[in-house]
Amino acid sequence: MSKPEASAGVFAALGDPTRLALVARLSDGASRSITELASGAPMTRQAVTKHLEVLENAGLVTRAREGRESRFVYAAEPLNEARACLEAIGARWDEALARLKTMAERD
Amino acid sequence: MSKPEASAGVFAALGDPTRLALVARLSDGASRSITELASGAPMTRQAVTKHLEVLENAGLVTRAREGRESRFVYAAEPLNEARACLEAIGARWDEALARLKTMAERD
DNA sequence: GTTAAACGCAATTAAACGGTTGCGTACAGC
């Protein structure tokens, strides 16, 4: 399982447009090399490399060295935990709304 | 609706343990003052104030001035959009898995 | 074995972040 605090790291990793786009792009399950991911991005390959390292440290992505290139693959668990975290917060809110509604009807 | 890039700001706001805890705490619908939220936190009231401003700018929280105190209330929409964003990514991943499974069974 | 592609490493820079401190202001209560 996961403490809510552990998800903060995942959110921080997703909290950058470039990285969020990288994750979204990789979520189709295909593995991609760094230059492949960097082509079309408005920044250097090195910058993309750093973003990928951040994602890797957050566990959102896995690196596999193949010959002369590093290929990255999406990893599902951390994002699922983050999603569960948001759903827990949303559920708490929904229950609060339900309670308010009940109290309003009780008038 | 929302562009995926818009959710990055929400993730960035949630990407700090203190702020994530604040949001979780406020998700019960109750409004709380700054000192109320700062008491028990391992930092200054000013630090908490800054975190609340970040959350407010991300739209995750709403401030209402009441007399001499600022009370903060949870706002649901941005987190729901962020949740939808994560679900979209997860769904893409699930579809990819399903495709792989189909191809494996086709052998 | 040269060459060019794909990458890693290190230094550097500007800006943003997280946090503190000090001080001034608004306001509730006696």
Next chain:
DNA sequence: GCTGTACGCAACCGTTTAATTGCGTTTAAC
């Protein structure tokens, strides 16, 4: 009207972040 509470503002500081640049290394391909 005074006093103390709850804030807001602004300066400041150390650290982290995002990004660039330059250079070296590995490896595929001819």
